[in-house]
Amino acid sequence: MKIKFYLFILLAVSLFSCSEKEESNSCMIDIQVIAPEGYDTLPYERINVILTNQNQGITYAMPCSSEGLAAFRVEYGYYTASAHYQTTSGLIFSGRSETLSLLSEQYEGTAKVQLSRSRSNALIIKEIYYGGCIGRKGEEYQSDQYLILHNNSEETLYLDSLCVAIVDPASSLQSPWIKYTDMKRIPINDVTWQFPGTGTEYPLHPGEEISIATNAVDHTGGEYQHTNSVDLSKADWAFWDVSLSQQDITAGVRPMKMLLNLNTNIWMYPLPAIGPTMIVFKIEGKSAESYVNDISNRENRPQSSNTKKFYLMIPKEWVIDCVECVASPDRISYKRVPDELDSGAAYLPDGPYTGKSLIRKSSLNEDGRIIYQDTNNSSNDMITTVPTLKNRK
Structure with a gap:
């Protein structure tokens, strides 16, 4: 009986000590x-x-x-x-x-x-596959990236003249724009892409979606043979290698229009494997060409030693959707856009080159149609998945 009592006292002291610690x-x-x-x-x-x-x-x-x-x-x-x-x-x-x-x-x-x-947005960035995979020779491979835009509403939308771009800085670094500006204008990193069309040529009906590939080829077969990768030869659209002509894109894949390129050294358009901040926006009030060619719409990066490098600036009100991606949990604080555009940030838990994608959480509405979560917080909205285009027939 005494032994049990002493054990009880010892346990109580231990619990108290742990609680105190x-x-x-x-x-x-x-x-x-x-x-x-x-x-x-x-x-x-x-x-x-x-x-x-x-x-x-x-x-x-x-x-x-x-x-x-x-x-x-x-x-x-x-x-x-x-x-x-x-x-x-x-x-x-x-x-x-x-x-x-x-x-x-x-x-x-x-x-x-x-x-x-x-x-909440009608047109959303549903999925981003930016991290790449391990290639056939064990190398880090990221030429197979893509994103998917989805009509999350009950009305027909039109892709005509919409723009897609990466926010500066392209990788998940601390943003001098956040630190030194009011962020009423959003800086675009290097290249701005645009859908063609004059207004109603490219409809996107409720629940429909389109894919945009960085390189619209079958990365799993042919001359590539990266079995961990994705077949993007059936992508709907493509960011095309800027060293090539638009006619060199895989047959059947529509080319995005390169509206502006402020980096003459770019020969392709990779998404940062450690996390891009992607935006979809529409230039309002004037032609897209006149806006991007107006030098008053460009700024030098704050506190930059490179005074000759400028970035296209767009009003944040033009942004239709934004998904901020970073390298890891400790980089979530490295915001590149204000909270009105994305109050959080998503990341690949296992890091880049793991063959994983980020996709929005989803649920079914009363009509049985899939609705993707859009709470303006990528930390809550996005989860990790096998790229949805990997098994597409």
Whole structure:
């Protein structure tokens, strides 16, 4: 009987010691969610705040109080705080606070997450395969990239004159544009591509989608033989090798129009294997050619030593959809676009050259049609998958 008693005491002391140790390695922090002007009556109790440990990828979730306050106890570390709410009418309220240094028992003050308002998109970037795979000789292979655009609405949309581009900086580096500008204009990295057409030549009906390949060939067969790759010879559209003529594209694949190239050294158009930020936009109010050729619409990268390199700038209101991709969880804070365009960022958990793709989460609507999730937060919307074009017949 005494042995059992002593074991009970030992267990209790051990649990208390562990609890005390865990307590000493954690801290308290309050997060205050702030609504945009004119939306003070948001139902804060339906808004969750997410804290993400930037080094470990661990997340903590907590609902807000009626005043928009969420209290956390988390392990020490560097964190990103984010919040999101979507109305039934499609309005999206989202925001984030970067790099909270929670390294002591009590965070000094209350961290704030300012929400911005946006709307779910009809035309979405459904999937991005940018990471490449391991080639037939064991090399890192990324010439097989593609993205898919999907009509997520119940109305017919038109691709005519829409543009597709990568936001600068192309790879997941800290953006000097975010740090030194108000981001009312979005910088385009090097090349801007555009769909042809004058208005209604290229319809995209509800639930339909199109694929755009960087190299529209069968990467698994013929002269390539990369068995881990994808057959893109049946892609709908292609970013074409700029050293070739448009007639050199695989028969049946439509060429995108290279609207502007501000890097004469580019001979092809690879997506950054460690994560591009892709946008779809439409130039409004004037012809696309006159806009991109107007030098007042170009800027030098802030704090850049290369004063001769300029980038096309577009108003952020022109952006139809955006998906931000980064290299790893610790790079999520390296934002390249404001929260109105994407309040999060997605990444490939196993890194590049693993033959994996990022695709939006999906569900069925009342009519049985697939609807893809668009909460304006790629951290929540995108998941990893085998490229959907890999097994397409």
